[in-house]
Amino acid sequence: MTRIGRFRVGLAGIVAAAAMAASYAAVQAQESWLVGTWEATADMPDMPGAPAMSMTWTVEMAEDGTYAGSFTLAAAGQSRTEEMSDISVDGDAFSFTVRIEEQGQAGEFVFEGTMAEDEVSGTFEAGPEGMPAMMTGTFSGARAEGDGA
Numbered sequence: 743m744t745r746i747g748r749f750r751v752g753l754a755g756i757v758a759a760a761a762m763a764a765s766y767a768a769v770q771a772q773e774s775w776l777v778g779t780w781e782a783t784a785d786m787p788d789m790p791g792a793p794a795m796s797m798t799w800t801v802e803m804a805e806d807g808t809y810a811g812s813f814t815l816a817a818a819g820q821s822r823t824e825e826m827s828d829i830s831v832d833g834d835a836f837s838f839t840v841r842i843e844e845q846g847q848a849g850e851f852v853f854e855g856t857m858a859e860d861e862v863s864g865t866f867e868a869g870p871e872g873m874p875a876m877m878t879g880t881f882s883g884a885r886a887e888g889d890g891a
Contacts, residue, residue, distance in 0.1 A: 776801050776809070776831050780862060782883025789877065793818040797881065799826060799838075813840045815851075834858065841871065853881070860885045 784795040794817065801811040809829035815822050822842070829838040840851040848871040855864020863882040867875035 774803050774831075775834075775857060776829070776836050777803050779886035779889045780883055781886045782862060782881045784866065784879050784881045786877060786879035788879075797883070798886065801826070801829060809838075811838065813838075815840075836862075836864075855881065 779798065779800045782797045782799075784797060786792045786795075796816045797813065798816075799811055799813040801809055803809055809826075809831070811826035811829055813824050813826050815824075824840050824842055826838045826840055830836065834857050835855070836857065837852070837854045839853070842849050842851070849869060850871045851866055851868045852875075853864060853866045855862050861882070861884045863880070865878065865880050867878050869876035
């Protein structure tokens with residue numbers, strides 16, 4: 743291969759890598775709407791008399807495109823903060839899991855929802871980890887006031 747031919751092949755590789763990087767960045771920017779702080783309330787229609795629950799979660803995105811977050815649940819004058827896991831975004835849909843451990847028992851909340859005009863809504867299930875849900879409900883909320891994301 744001539745020097746000019748190697749240059750063209752090398753240049754084509756650089757252009758292809760730059761295009762892939764730009765495409766990756768565009769996908770990440772598109773999916774980053776979940777980044778920020780959200781406040782929501784939960785309703786459990788199958789549990790009459792259950793205390794009102796409020797939730798706040800904050801999501802961050804790492805440079806590699808993965809999400810991390812913290813989740814705070816407040817009910818009956820008490821609150822608890824846990825890490826979020828399995829955070830995913832697909833268009834305007836999202837999901838995440840919050841695992842808890844209490845007195846040696848592991849449980850999890852699994853949330854699935856959608857976003858429209860900076861408001862979120864969806865469903866959640868809760869129960870022992872790896873077992874069928876014992877509790878289900880719905881949630882709705884919005885980006886936290888002052889969150890400029």
